Amino acid sequence: MIEKHKKPTRFQRLRNWDSLKLLKYAVIGFFALFLMIPLLSVFIVSFTGEPVNLFGSFVNPEILSTNIERLQNASFEHYANLFSSGSVYLSALNNSLLLSILVSVIVIVMCLPIAYAFARTAMPFKKTLAALCTMPIIVPTFISAAGFIIMFGRTGWVTHVFNTMLGTEGAIFNVYSMLGIILVQVFFFFPFALWPMVAAFKIADLSVEEASRNLGAKSWSTMVFVTLPLALPGMISSALLIFTVSFSDFGTPIILAPDGLNLIVVQAYREISGFFNWAGASILTVIMVIVAAIFFWLQRLATKGKDYGTVSGKPKKVKLNAKKAVTLPLFTYTSLVVLLPVLTVFSVFIQSIATTWGRDLLPRGFTLDHYATIFTRSTDNIMNSIILASGALVISVIVATLVSYFVVRQNATKLDFIASIPLVVPGIALGIAFIQTFNTAPLQLTGTAFLLIVAYAIRRMPYMIRSTMGSMMAIRSDIEEASVNLGASRLLTLTTIVGPLMLPGIVAGSILVFVTVIKETSVTILLAPSEWAPMSLMVFQNILRGQMYTASAMAILIIGVVLILQLVANRLTKNSLY
């Protein structure tokens, strides 16, 4: 019955060749070129100790033979040096681990009462406090660090108030120290942990608690033995998240770490930009990625399969604790915690409109000159930021839309995995990998705005994908089939049907990309050519030069832009935190 199939001619095969398939290879190529190969070459360099030009090996046999020679000299020597006692790298790793562990433990302990207050009590001014408890994460850390200097530095106003009150001399504590870094990170990263913990407290099964109380347990023992253990997975996962964030943070340590304090991100930065030490920078990069990956994996493990397991279909009305004896202390405590970040930003603001300020509670006078300065002399930086951020946005939108399409519709799990790798690559690590890979011909891109844009796009890709994937999943597949049935190719369907339907997710995601690119420092400092210096780099350089007034004005501008865009994005996705 079945007739022998006629083989389709070459022309037919070409015509039926799915244009989407080509796009899929293009996307995979993009990730290979700008993510996998840079990471691979850093890994190789960490053994060879000398730069390996992977792209060169493909086009130039001479380079290939040099590379092979270098590969033959590869050894564990550099790693052995790392673990020998007294090595700079080892102390950098130890210090970074210590910093991140301390920060995550302190954050969790500090957030416990606040999370409980938001989830389970009728604390007064809850909405205002919730907004204030979200604000810190939108402030770039190098600006928070600068704010700390304005407050607690030797000439800071808090130091002044403290000294006048107690009649003492000198700083309360040295901001340029481990303590200073810890404080900045704790008070500006805590929202990352707070909101997941609030969620964990909210969904831990209330009926179990009721049962406990019903069996005669006092409310405090219910809290300790029932509520806390139920919220524990949420807390552990938050702690691990804070660890990763703190470990890869570059803004705080680069401003506040004193010469004697070695931290892995700062050390890596110095190795590459100060000494051009390829081996050292690569080893530190490999270690950073491994540590971040381990903690990221642990965090997944802590939340995996749990979904806080006790969510039942029946929504239960949470009975909020409204006892004044509970809510008032919680309110006071929460206000005190948010007071510090609020004052920090406020100090930056005052600095930006001060004529001279130092060794006093208030500035001598107020002026808008600094803003006039940045809007006349630094318009280039503002334009650069906009152009770079827009470029990164365009790349992320296209790649993320395609990735979510392939992952959701064609179940491309490997692509999903590759696209989420940037989550575990700290900015400094990506910057170092890029410099090493694109330093020489045939793909000499270091020092171009293009490479910087690609680096931004890669770094923000996982977040963009999360945003687009959500709206992709909401589109039923038969809508696409209908379009194909009506004569449109898969590619045209993607442009005319899928794209427009995904628009809200794409817009929200791209605003967030824009925001984070404007805030970004680590990749910027490593990769930005001077003629392309964006706002964040200008602030950073001015802080280092001690030009705090213009730096503050620009910082306030950044915060303002970020705040407005973030609000727009939240409105679009309608995701409220409380």
Place this chain on the structure above:
Amino acid sequence: MGSVTVKGLVKQYSDVPALKGVDLNIREGEFYALLGPSGCGKTTTMRCIAGFEDITEGDIYIGAQRVNDVAANRRNCGMVFQSYALFPHYNVFENVAYSLTVRDLYRGSYGKRVKSFARLMSKKLGKPPKELYQKVMDALQTVELDHLAERGVGELSGGQQQRVALARALVMEPAVLLMDEPLSNLDKKLRNTMRTTIRTIQQEIGITTIFVTHDQEEAMSMADRIAVMKDGEIVQQATPTELYGKPLTPFVADFVGSSNIYDATVIDGRQVKINDQFVVHTNGVTENGEAKVLIRPEGIKILREHSESRNVIEGKVTMSTYFGPNIRYDVNVGEATVVVEQEFEPGIPVYDQGDHLFLHIPEERVLLL
């Protein structure tokens, strides 16, 4: 317009066979229903014809053209989806215009292509050409929705959405119209109206139509011919009358209409003993031995008094149910249960649980399967 021929269609999902060799011969202009329980492969068959599934083996022809290697968007089959799958970001007019605009985009002059693409992205970017506008409005008129052309599809009722989906499929003048359970999302009353609408439009245009459904009533009332499917195979292809009157297997008999199906022993070719309980005569001729017997409930007559004629048996009512315009009795005859359906008319005697009655089963109503 065109016929549809399917030869030895096999569809394999990794290890699980979904279709095990399906043969169909659908004539031009025919209204053809694929009927079967869920998971029988009827939707898969349709999706293979539409080109949404890669076929493992076999051939599909639309008209004279073998379409195995033709991409889904070049097959020219209009499909109406179960969920309608209307484009939520387009209004009614744009939904229906989609296929024509896409056609212009691929085939027109360069200026036309650019304009078509612009219109697909937003209706603000240009007006549709007159000819296209007229075609779309004609299609909307066919489904009586021309007055709602500028509405958003979200503002329409289920029945209206259904009609937009139909107009959208028809406007491209497809060779075949495919409908996947198109009525299952409508309420019963609307379903009956839509049945008539669809059938009328199909007759007017004379388009070859393949209709997938699990509802035998729907298939029987609309289709010219029906293929009953089970476990990836076609069990019987026939007209509704044939299917009802001469089902080939107990499965078909049971699926199409309600039925009494019994294990029976054939005595001397013309008499059967049912369930070892009672003996009836039959027209059907078969060899002695074991057989399956089908008696349609509405073929059985209820007698008030005993009659000496052939095929009259006595029974006792165990349950009586009102069933739409019919009354249904479950009657115990010995240890066998016979279901009887009688049209309700004023003045006929109604029996209650426990009542005795006599049943007359006409010989031609005793079918041997």
